[in-house]
Amino acid sequence: MEECQLPLIDLRGLGSRDERERAACAAAICRASSEWGFFQVVNHGINPGLVRKMRSEQSRLFRLPFDDKVEVMVEFAAAMAELAGTLAGVLVENLGHSRGDFEDICQESSCFLRLNRYPACPTSPEVFGLVPHTDSDFLTILSQDEVGGLQLMKDSRWVAVKPNQDALIVNIGDLFQAWSNDIYKSVEHKVMANAKMERYSIAYFLCPSYETSIGSCREPSKYRKFTFGEYRSQIQEQVKKYGYKIGLPSFRL
Ligand SMILES: O=C(O)CCC(=O)C(=O)O
Numbered sequence: 095m096e097e098c099q100l101p102l103i104d105l106r107g108l109g110s111r112d113e114r115e116r117a118a119c120a121a122a123i124c125r126a127s128s129e130w131g132f133f134q135v136v137n138h139g140i141n142p143g144l145v146r147k148m149r150s151e152q153s154r155l156f157r158l159p160f161d162d163k164v165e166v167m168v169e170f171a172a173a174m175a176e177l178a179g180t181l182a183g184v185l186v187e188n189l190g191h192s193r194g195d196f197e198d199i200c201q202e203s204s205c206f207l208r209l210n211r212y213p214a215c216p217t218s219p220e221v222f223g224l225v226p227h228t229d230s231d232f233l234t235i236l237s238q239d240e241v242g243g244l245q246l247m248k249d250s251r252w253v254a255v256k257p258n259q260d261a262l263i264v265n266i267g268d269l270f271q272a273w274s275n276d277i278y279k280s281v282e283h284k285v286m287a288n289a290k291m292e293r294y295s296i297a298y299f300l301c302p303s304y305e306t307s308i309g310s311c312r313e314p315s316k317y318r319k320f321t322f323g324e325y326r327s328q329i330q331e332q333v334k335k336y337g338y339k340i341g342l343p344s345f346r347l
């Protein structure tokens with residue numbers, strides 16, 4: 095399996111006093127979002143101690159009663175929310191819209207954190223930990239451990255993402271693809287189970303409320319307008335009926 099180097103973006107650039115550096119960093123984010131739909135970020139402003147704590151406690155979290163898990167998860171989710179908002183702001187401004195427009199439709203209360211655990215699977219090297227899918231959100235931020243197994247579609251081929259413990263992975267979801275009228279790409283990805291090692295990851299999903307209407311930011315729009323609630327229920331029906339999600343193509347005009 096070919097391993098790829100995802101575009102690696104140093105987010106310190108966004109806070110630079112030099113306007114050219116800020117613009118170059120924003121341009122790198124937008125380019126990666128349209129060419130790959132995926133990138134990694136370092137110097138992302140999330141306290142490395144918090145990331146470590148969340149990672150080291152994750153295996154324990156699975157075994158604890160829910161109440162004991164809440165504190166570190168809330169802290170982590172808040173940090174992820176801020177980073178997600180910053181990245182979404184860059185992507186929105188790049189297409190001529192204001193950060194504020196986006197903040198109105200994406201509140202923290204509709205976003206969520208998912209803790210994934212992939213047990214070791216010795217029977218076969220070709221077992222899915224997670225089947226191929228695109229994410230049904232605006233964007234996802236992922237923190238993974240060192241085991242590896244995440245693969246994404248690049249130029250019609252599956253490529254494996256090399257784990258980088260200093261970086262967080264960001265990927266564009268279906269809603270940003272629809273909103274950007276296909277400028278940003280929601281790319282298929284999957285997780286292959288590891289024969290020997292259990293794997294953990296944590297994903298933060300930037301989602302709007304169910305009433306939020308998603309339309310393209312440019313005309314002529316490639317998708318009909320839909321609410322996020324409508325999107326979710328369509329997907330659920332598709333999964334029930336066909337066993338898989340069709341997603342965006344069913345909203346294409
Ligand atoms: O665990 C991973 O690396 C990917 C998780 C993922 O794609 C998801 O939760 O949607």
Ligand SMILES: [Fe+2]
Nearest residue numbers: 227228229283
């Ligand atoms: Fe995903």
